[in-house]
Amino acid sequence: MNHVQHWGEQAQKAVAAILDAHQKTPSSLLPILHDIQDQLGYVPAEAVEEIAAGLNLSRAEVHGVVSFYRHFSTKPRGRHIVEVCCAESCQAVGGRIVEAHAKATLGVDWYQTTRDGEITLEPVYCLGNCACSPSVRVGKQVLGRMTTERFDRLVENLGTVAVEVQ
């Protein structure tokens, strides 16, 4: 991912290119939002007007869609997104321990980013990996049978420094 942390010429160009690429696709708002989030790491508020103009929609309409889906973030996030599954199956086999551990280890609550800007922690409701609960997803990779130890190793591999629990 080529994350951009602020709205500027680079981000504007990226959005323009994405809009261009989807010009011929009907109902392309969601694919466009996905592409923008994948490329920029989030959907900047400033991009909404450009998307609306590109698709002949109103700003309000695009804003409504972006805000409806939790998946879309409207502010810059960490370099890595770690999503912890909070759905029934995972909860039944210790998912809550992983949740608590993740928050404590990273020193953040849901939707927050570690102080070094590396990791954003988000809840997710079912990754379709129930047979191997509890599950965590990092980027596009789903990891099953998560334990606190495996989570620590995972964080270490992502290159961040775990903070002391106060």
Next chain:
Amino acid sequence: MLEYFDPRKDSHPAIDYGTPPSSRDLVPISELITLSIDGHDVQVPEGTSVMRAAVMAGIHIPKLCSTDSLEAFGSCRMCLVHIEGRRGYPASCTTPAEEGMQVRTHNDSLAKLRRNVMEMYISDHPLDCLTCAANGDCELQDMAGVVGLRHVRYGYEGNHHLGIEKDTSNPYFTFDSSKCIVCSRCVRACEETQGTFALTIFGRGFESRVSPGQNQDFVDSECVSCGACVQACPTATLTETSIIDKGQPDHSVITTCAYCGVGCAFKADMQGDQVVRMTPWKQGKANRGHSCVKGRFAFGYVTHSDRITTPMLRESIDQPWRKVSFEEAFEFAAKRIRGIQKQYGRTAVGGITSSRCTNEETYLVQKMVRAAFGNNNVDTCARVCHSPTGFGLKTTFGESAGTQTFDSVEKTDVMMVIGANPTDAHPVFASRLKKRLREGAKLIVVDPRTIDLVRSPHIKADYHLTLRPGTNVAFINAMAHVIVTEGLQADQFIAERCDVEAFEQWKTFISDVRHSPESTEQYTGISAAQMRGAARLFAQEGNGAIYYGLGVTEHSQGSSMVMGIANLAMLTGNIGREGVGVNPLRGQNNVQGSCDMGSFPHELPGYRHISSEAVRRVFEKAWHVTLDPEPGYRITNMLDAAVEGTYKGLYVQGEDIAQSDPNTRHVEEALRNIECLIVQDIFLNETAKFAHVFLPGSSFLEKNGTFTNAERRISPVRQVMAPLCGLVDWQVTLGLSKALGYEMAYNHPSDIMDEIASLTPTFANVSYERLEEEGSLQWPCNDDHPDGTPIMHVEQFTRGKGYFALTEYVPTEEKVTRRFPLLLTTGRILSQYNVGAQTRRTENSSWHAEDVLEIHPHDAEDRGINDGDIVAMVSRAGDTQLRAKVSSKMQPGVVYTTFHHPESGANVITTDNSDWATNCPEYKVTAVQVTKVTGTERVSQWQTQFAEFTKKQIALLNGSEGDEQ
């Protein structure tokens, strides 16, 4: 005889049917389906919702998110019903009625379900009904009562939205999100009714809230303040600020808006004689329940402190005004008029009728001029806007008016909008047009500017032909050329309905290669390929309708262009049924009416030529006078004669020629030469500053009468308050006429209408009784058309056979040169109306506080002009200064401004050029140069003089000599 069900007639205006009718078409009674609701059989057209069917049977199912102006949504879960043989409880708003269906709207289970749903709504809603602005007009309150909610088990301590701050950014309404039940009615009204899409629901679940734009304040969003969301809101969430301040109305009166030519029907909600709110009237046939920021909210000017309510006079314009009685003013004016006629001749005086006053008042002014002044020197402001329409359509079709209803747009497949900007100038009709476009109709926009219709949410023109100002006729000829040479014309229609000899002659003319898109490209700037594509689309896409505005008429070839448009409509067979036609969008509320009423110097009421002895005899008999058979002066002739010194007396009712007419300096010179200028207006307008007699006018809320809109619809104007000055305008004209020795006796405007009807064949069956019954009537309304004529020229043209007129393109003399390299074109914006005398005295000015000059970025860059700079604009006629707005909506070489503020001096710039047939000024084409103003000098010489003159005249109004100030 086959009996029909008419969904628009067979409904009551005060009842909310919950969902719209399935279609507006008539349905044969035999095709209706029957269902049973609570044991009552009800017959409805197929596609009707169960909810609407129930209301038709007199059964009101509880509801919150539905209303009959919006498509069913099914989100509130209040309107659940039980249907025999079906599982669960379907929502009655989204369930279509079916033959034989057995519906139960109330039983114990439904009652419990509804109460539980209501309980949840109320658990997150303030319990301040007694002090709430919507108290007495709240559907949530009503429904809580209907379902019998007695307590809320959930308490009020949990998460809630009660602390959200109010958004008071809009001057006319308040958004109080804490009272919102998220029914989406406002969001849907903005989309479906208005077509702006400024609102959305932010987030989801508990956090869902209505969001203007991107969680902005209303005023910072795309909101155009049309009021549709306020109208749709079932709670106090969106409430008119006037209702918050004053409370709910105690009675209301249905009347007709006095702003643009759409002629919307409004309900004036009243407390005593105070208007607390204007709401669009659902049964209004022009607006179908919609409104714009002007008609809905900008009525405060009526009681503005600038209103002048006493007659005034003065010997000369450098003297202070003296307040006098009406009698004294009438005597003074009459004496002067007679004195002038004695000294300078009978034709040295005349009058100008108003396109803002009622038909009855306009009729009286022209009658007084012809009968009491004894000449035909009467004209109206239609001279400067749609006179070419009258001339052009009379020549080709035989009647000086548009051919359709506004409803007709619902059947249009391809529309061509030429030189009109409906979203700003005719916003309520624009919403209906956009609705049809969203349904898939095709659109061709012909305009030098990128108007909103070219591209806005869910609207995109298939062709935007950016023609160079002044080349309209070359364009319309090229359209016809393509259709004729490619054989796309409607041969059968032409053979049956048109003058074939004239057609053959015209066909030879138009087939000439000089009219081909390849040849005209050099003038119009429209590429031949675009031109051909647009012509093919218009000719082949089914029902084609042409809508046009002043961008067609206000040219040196305005009349030729109107005839070119008529030719194109006939050529493609697009006349005489719904969905097609030639539709001039008239500017002012009663500009159609003022023309109908004989305001032109050559025509008596009903467009009958003054030179016809037979016609004159009818009027002479009724008026007991001898009429002058010679046509009188047009406005331009009056002004020229005044400058020459041969025209000395002028009576102007409700017009502001000093601001609205072109070449202001010429107008001012003329007005200074007039020895008796009588101005009748509600404000001391620019023209009144040159007047000797001021007669106070009355606003539309203070009188009875009728207005006629762009679709020839005569709508009643009803008095809601007493005239502030004691007399209404028609009574003032009667007084003046009496003082001149020509007494007219009427007790009520209906008497005047009866006289009009008796003298005008197209109005023969119009009467106040008939208007009361029908709501409104479209002329011709006579024995041939007892209920009026929605669509004209159905069987045959009024003139018999349609006439193809030859329309040779002649370039305007107003050409760009090195000295004047840019073309100025003028227009309107949404929040202001015409000369702005009304809207400038309302909060509408918060959207448009000054006129600006729009200029393309290239032209701006060439001149070192930045957005917001003060620039000087010079034409052959004059110069002025105003603020620049750099906009890519302009095309290079073209600049644009409005004339809503007198100090802008837009008309100091415009020239004396005018239409060859009607003298309609060429407002749309003026060669200019624009330069950046440096240093501190920020006003032109004219603007300095204007400011001084205005200051002096205001002082004279306040009783001092002015010079002391």
